[in-house]
Amino acid sequence: MDLRPIKQSFSVEYNYQLHFAKGLFKLDNLLFLNIIKDYKDYEAVKLLFVVDKGVVGHHPELLSKISEYCSVNKNYLAHTQSLVLDGGEQSKNSAEYVDIVLKGINENAICRHSFVVAIGGGAIIDMVGYAAAIAHRGVKLIRIPTTVLSQNDSAVGVKNSINFFKKKNFLGTFAPPFAIINDSDFLKTLEQRDWISGIAEAIKVALIKDKHFFTYISDNALALRNREHEPMQYVIYKCAEMHMHHISQGGDPFESGSSRPLDFGHWAAHKLEYMTNYQLRHGEAVAKGIALDVTYAHQVGLISESDLDYILSVMTTIGFDLMLPLNSDVEINNLLAGIEEFREHLGGELTITLISDIGTKHDVHEIDLGLMTQAIEKLNHHFALKQ
Template sequence: MNTILEQTFSVPFRYPVCFTEDLFDPKNTILADVLRGERVPKVLFVIDSGVADTHPHLIKQIKAYSESFQVVFTLAAEPIIVLGGEACKNDEVFYQQIVEATHLFGIDRHSYIAVIGGGAVLDMVGFAAAISHRGIRLIRIPTTVLSQNDSAVGVKNSINAFGKKNYLGTFTPPNAVLNDFNFLKTLNDRDWRAGISEAIKVALIKDLSFFEWLEANGEALANRDMAPMKEHIIRSAKMHMDHISGKDPFEFGSSRPLDFGHWAAHKLEKLSDFRIRHGEAVAIGIALDSTYSFLNGKISQEDLNRIINLIKILGFELYASELQGDNLIKGLKEFQEHLGGQLTITLLEKLGKGIEVHEMDEELIRQSVDLLQSFQEKSSLITS
């Protein structure tokens, strides 16, 4: 005789995604309001080394802020500085440093870890927080365009392992995401540009009007105009949030339309030994899959030219030598393994609308790579 008991319950998740300036000015209460409660929690700050170097007064500002709100929260310890960039996800010593800190400083499930930095550091620290005590409250304070308009607003945390990107990770929502636009002012041109590729991605698969807005404001964005940068970040973040809340936030299925352009991007990052940054690889991945969509008869020549032109206006490369050969093709299998189930790739049905396919023609992929090389070397688009 079999006895089967079925357990069913649901847990709602809610967290604010805030956009502000001067986050650590005592006149700005957003952070204090997030931390305010019946208890006075301890907060452990973890800071990206690149951010700490660029903002030498940041730790002093954090300490002054905590003094102003000592009835709301206390600092658990001196802020921890960790290596920034993808390197922090490649070596387990970095996430273990955060886990050890939760032990040494008594960071419990009623405490907070507040991480300040780019997407890689947010990923790594979020992973460490998620596995410590089965989940320590996390506040993300993203400092790059890519992390503010995309990665920080989601529910994923990860590190790299076995030579594969994001192999170890969790789906754990943050308690809050606090975006301070002032951090963007100190980005170099490369990092300023890189994150815009994620906005192109979500616009191409979901919203033609947003793509048209990016076209109209491409030169202003490339020239570091802050007003359109703020607007694009908020619009992109909102579209990513709407997608996450609307269907499959923990990715139980094989469908991941928000990974348009990413199967090649993830492989390209690794093949280049991360010389090509994530946002730059995504731009090339978008160009590749858009070109494939054209060669496969899904979008028109005019549509492809518009996409390539926007990517070029923003200053992205369209081609990298690592795209040649069989290594890129192997990325399809790795992408399928990462998702589980059948291969599911998002292509373009038209501008503003994605379509899912379950197989890709290797010869068309190679032809797409050759076209991208032509676009890059000849600085010209397809003509009739």
């Protein structure tokens, strides 16, 4: 008997949408209702809400608004429970919060035709998405991000994760959400740090993909710092659009290869977050990582001194502190160890995205640790002189 290998291939089409809203749970706002009705309009759909405690603190009427909205539309929306959990990176640092969400899914009989609705910053949305993806091999997820960074970057992708073994995003899944809804009202109560830090992800995609977008960010740097609504909405929209286009058109939505241009600046950012016990916001760490990698790009001759100064000037005008919190050779070496950890996370060949011009990415497969050390020293010396 000839037992030849049986080979088969198949493709699966994924569709998801990013919506924009203001006052999502006001009774006259039909967006959320229509999203659920578009899925099923002949019976009520079960909904489990998981809400960031910090968001509830800034919007104390939110839970009652959700309950009232679902009650008024009870023929379509079956509100089971609203879990309120701590947000921030602590929600991702163990499986504790995942277990709470899984318990909520189980006890409320949330099935694959029900929805988990995550409301909060990028960390809690990451964690809730991971729980939703592993429950019943995947229950449907709606993301309602509440920070600049989550509205323009982390919540618009297809990744979900928690940190484990002291490594960023060690446990995770690729599972596209059913929908994402950006409600601009949530941005009004952000601390200044959180308002600014999310702009780092827009700077990231502009530097590697779109020179004109970086020019827009440059021209509006002070307006962004001063919390002007219109330029921030454009930055969020453009960044999210570019992010989603990369996922759908980049040829590797589930990152099976080694090149991940949207992780520009992230090898150092992930390590800096851990080294500072997550006292740095993710966007603040990304800004520092970008600053380091463009400095290194100059060190190896990829970009000019004037381009380097221009990029750093735009970032500091927005309000970023680009000093690296490294006070000894031991700390520098700890940061550099993040390069190998990044390669391990990607698997296969090391691929670090740099730039060869503003708007043009340039992948490299090795890092000169001596020159990277010089880049660290050059960057910190540059800003030490300005203090």
